[in-house]
Amino acid sequence: MDSWNAPEIASLPGKGEPLRLFDTSSQEVINPLRPEATEATLYVCGITPYDATHLGHAATMITFDLVARYWRDQGIRVRYAQNVTDVDEPLFERAERDGEDWRVLGLRETALYREDMAALGIVPPDHFVGAIETIPEIGEAVARLLETGHAYRHESGDVYYSVDSEADFGAESNYDHSTMVKFFGERGGDPDREGKRNILDPILWNAPKEGEPQWESPVGPGRPGWHIECSLIAMGYLSDSIDLQGGGTDLIFPHHEMSASHAQSLSGERPFARAYVHTGMIGLDGEKMSKSLGNLVFVSRLRADGVDPNAVRLGLLTGHYRSDRQWSDQVLAEAKQRLARWSAAVRRDTALPAGEMLCRVRQHLADDLDTPRALAAVDAWVEEVERDGGTDPSAPILARDTIAALLGIEL
Known part of the structure; x- marks a missing residue:
């Protein structure tokens, strides 16, 4: 059975700790x-x-x-x-x-x-x-x-x-x-x-x-x-x-x-x-999401409504993978806002160095896929760039490649 086309994944410098x-x-x-x-x-x-x-x-x-x-x-x-x-x-x-x-x-x-x-x-x-x-x-x-x-x-x-x-x-x-x-x-x-x-x-x-x-x-x-x-x-x-x-x-x-x-x-x-x-399981607005309740949220429907799949992925990463968590319009709206801020930061010509951010994302993912902390590490870099700018021309590229290669978010 055929699968689907693979995205290109950039090679990143260095290597993280073993995944646990x-x-x-x-x-x-x-x-x-x-x-x-x-x-x-x-x-x-x-x-x-x-x-x-x-x-x-x-x-x-x-x-x-x-x-x-x-x-x-x-x-x-x-x-x-x-x-x-x-x-x-x-x-x-x-x-x-x-x-x-x-x-x-x-x-x-x-x-x-x-x-x-x-x-x-x-x-x-x-x-x-x-x-x-x-x-x-x-x-x-x-x-x-x-x-x-x-x-x-x-x-x-x-x-x-x-x-x-x-x-x-x-x-x-x-x-x-x-x-x-x-x-x-x-x-x-x-x-x-x-x-x-x-x-x-x-x-x-x-x-x-x-x-x-x-x-x-x-x-x-x-x-x-x-x-x-x-x-x-x-x-x-x-x-x-x-x-x-x-x-x-x-x-x-x-x-x-x-x-x-x-x-x-x-x-x-x-x-x-x-x-x-x-x-863990994904709920909707405080309720269990199931076919019996008729409240399933379909990826294809979100795509048809013009929702960026990167925002969907980012919204699902905001909770730890082992936790039962909720999907809502607010989760999606916050993911869209985060995506926009990240995109603006990596599209700059120069920025603050992103090497420490790469290390922290790897560190948090290695710790039982702690995506909330991994996302927070990216947020911290973005906030510093928004506040202080930066002069490193390679930093936006490294940040973009880190977010794409490790988190699967294309900016």
Whole structure:
């Protein structure tokens, strides 16, 4: 599957400290990379393309874009894969509701997602992979899990993964059992289905059902479950054990727990990821933003209304990536004002030296992507330039390149 065009990224002088991020599994801020690493593997869960890209998607993708940008700034080669869940129940349900083919819906929304990502300055993944593209590998993997006792066939013909077969199950999320059951039921699971060995067992392979697509596989006709696609895409395009798996906090359980367990059962490598990093949720005017409430803010709608995508990105960076935070007209207005002041400062012929600002932006990003402080470091330089001017002709260029390369804001 094609991704989108990559923005040009300037090389900056010097190098920052190693990037440290909060790992959900250990509940500690760690460096996900091995000492002296020259390569990093990053897997981020992408969209289910039944609707347009909303600000929650955007905030997540911007977060891991910052991760990849920082690593690249350190001279580390980043191998990045992202999936598109282009075959799943939400896609079928939306297509049926709207009276259109689910394939057409998926292709259209994926194309719009690409446009939104390019507009937001997101560096594309090396591998942008649809679940459908991975079905042959998924079928073979499910067959192996059946053979090794990590899976079983339900009386309906569906194939389930046995969570009791994986010794490390639960290590990624660290949730208690009642929380797992709650989230499993709310986020695509079927804890009440009879005939399962454990109420938390997730579907690996769906047997044929009327009105749903199906493919041939070593375990019979059908289609894959949700979690196994990410396991196979990450393992197939990156490694059996990766450095970082990322997504929103709503993916901690069951999705990331299940996909990690599937991968570990298939490869024997533990843990699946050295770090599991999750982003907070974006609300709107004090309320949760969700499709059920009908208050999603779409990136494409903002763009159509003439909003500069750099202002959208800057507005989302004003809060820490791990915090649940609010979007509002005020957030956008303040981002526009900040963008205008930054733009004016870097367009000067001369300014005060920007080397210290570069060091501070790197320092704050290295500290668990502390974007509020990184933005404040830029603000401080801009305020000094507005007050005192400066005579360094290279300073505006270095400031512009710093803001673009590390924060992804094009001025």
